[in-house]
Amino acid sequence: MRIVAGSARGRALQGPKPTSRHIRPTADRVRETLFNVLGQWLEGQAVLDLYAGTGALGLEALSRGAGRAVLVDSDREAQALCRQNTDTLGFSSQVELLCLPVARAVEQLGQKGLSFELIFADPPYAVRGVEGVLEQVARSKLLTPGGMLVVEHDKREVAPGSHEGLERVDQRKFGDTVASFYRNP
Numbered sequence: 001m002r003i004v005a006g007s008a009r010g011r012a013l014q015g016p017k018p019t020s021r022h023i024r025p026t027a028d029r030v031r032e033t034l035f036n037v038l039g040q041w042l043e044g045q046a047v048l049d050l051y052a053g054t055g056a057l058g059l060e061a062l063s064r065g066a067g068r069a070v071l072v073d074s075d076r077e078a079q080a081l082c083r084q085n086t087d088t089l090g091f092s093s094q095v096e097l098l099c100l101p102v103a104r105a106v107e108q109l110g111q112k113g114l115s116f117e118l119i120f121a122d123p124p125y126a127v128r129g130v131e132g133v134l135e136q137v138a139r140s141k142l143l144t145p146g147g148m149l150v151v152e153h154d155k156r157e158v159a160p161g162s163h164e165g166l167e168r169v170d171q172r173k174f175g176d177t178v179a180s181f182y183r184n185p
Contacts, residue, residue, distance in 0.1 A: 001025055001056060004032045005040065006063030008089045013056055014081055022075050023053045026122060026152065030174050031060050034150060037170055037181060038118065042066040045117040048109070048142060050102045050133065055082035055095075057120040062091045066118070072098045072105040103136060110140035117147045125154040130180065131163070138164035149182040 001013040016023035026034075034057075044067040049058035051073060058069035069091075071082045079099050086095045098105045102123070119137060123129030130153045137143055149166060153159060159180040161168050170181040 001054065002028060003056075003060055003063045003089070004028055005035065006060070006065065008059070008063040008091075011063075011089055013054055013059070013085045014088070015054055016077060016081065020077060022124070023078050023081070024122070024125075025054045026056055027174070030152075030177060030179065031056060033172055033174070034179055035060065035064060037172065038148060038150070040064060042118065046070075046115065048072070048116040048119040050106070050119065050121040051123050052082050052097075053078050053122065055085045057122070058095070059085055059089055059091060061118060061120075062094055063089070066094075068094050068096070070096045070098060070105075070109065070114075070116075072100065072102055074099065074101045102133075106136045106140045106142065110142055114142065115144045115147075116142055117144050119143055119147070119149045120152075121149065122152040125157075128157050129153070130157055130159045134160070134163040134166055134182065138166055143184040145184055147184045149184070151180045151182070153178055153180065 043065045047061040047066045047069040052071035121133040166182040172179045
C-alpha cells in the first residue's frame with residue numbers, strides 16, 4: 001500500500017497483519033479512482049475518515065492538500081496503524097485520532113459543531129452499514145453544504161439513492177466493493 005498522489009506520493013503505508021480479520025484497507029487503485037471522482041486536489045479541506053483502518057483515505061487526502069483530517073476507529077490494531085502511518089508521513093500536526101466507536105465519535109464531533117467538506121466511511125461489510133452511516137452523518141450535520149460523503153460497501157448491499165437530503169451522485173464498482181458518493185446539497 002502506498003500514497004497514490006500529492007506531497008507524499010509513493011510513500012509506503014503500513015498495512016494490517018496478514019492474520020487481521022478486522023481491517024480491510026482500501027486498495028491503491030480504488031483510492032486513485034475515488035480521488036479521480038472527487039477531484040485530484042483538496043486544498044485546505046477538512047476530512048473525516050470513519051472506520052479509518054490504516055488511515056489511508058484520510059492520509060491520501062492530506063497528501064493531496066487537505067488541511068486537516070480526523071481519523072476514527074475503535075480497533076486497537078487500526079489505531080496503532082493510523083498513528084504509525086501518520087507519523088511516518090509527517091502529518092501528525094494535521095491529524096486527530098479518535099479512538100472511539102464511530103457512533104460516539106460522530107456524536108461528539110457534532111456536539112463540538114465541527115464540519116467537514118469530505119467524509120469517508122468504510123464500515124465492516126458484515127454490518128451492512130450504509131444506511132446507518134447515512135443516518136449518522138445526516139443527523140450530526142457534520143457534512144458541509146456541497147460536501148461529499150463516500151461510503152464503501154459490499155456489492156450485495158444496496159445503497160439508497162438519497163437519505164435525509166444526502167443525494168447519491170455517483171457509484172463505482174471494484175469487484176466485491178462498491179463506492180457510493182453522496183452530496184449534501
